[in-house]
Amino acid sequence: MPKSKAKRRRHQPPPKRKPKPSPKWFGPAILLLMFVGVIVIVLNYLGLIPGTHKQATNLYLFVGLGLIALGFGASTQWR
Numbered sequence: 001m002p003k004s005k006a007k008r009r010r011h012q013p014p015p016k017r018k019p020k021p022s023p024k025w026f027g028p029a030i031l032l033l034m035f036v037g038v039i040v041i042v043l044n045y046l047g048l049i050p051g052t053h054k055q056a057t058n059l060y061l062f063v064g065l066g067l068i069a070l071g072f073g074a075s076t077q078w079r
Helices: 026-046 058-075
Strands: none
16 A cells, blocks of 8 residues: 555755864964964064065065965864
8 A cells, every 4th residue: 555645754864964173283373374474564564574675565564464364264264
């Protein structure tokens, strides 16, 4: 005798897997990126970067800000 439609079970997809935790070096790498970015900006404004003739340049400002942004971007992927 065929089963009625009311007694059939609906298909359930398998449960979602939890994402793997980040490696142990990932957290310190985030902090290192941000710290190096701040150091580059400070050294730029103090005129201590060789080859800049003791003047602040926009290039090193953008490099420092880029490193900080990479640190923030990486921190969103940390599990």
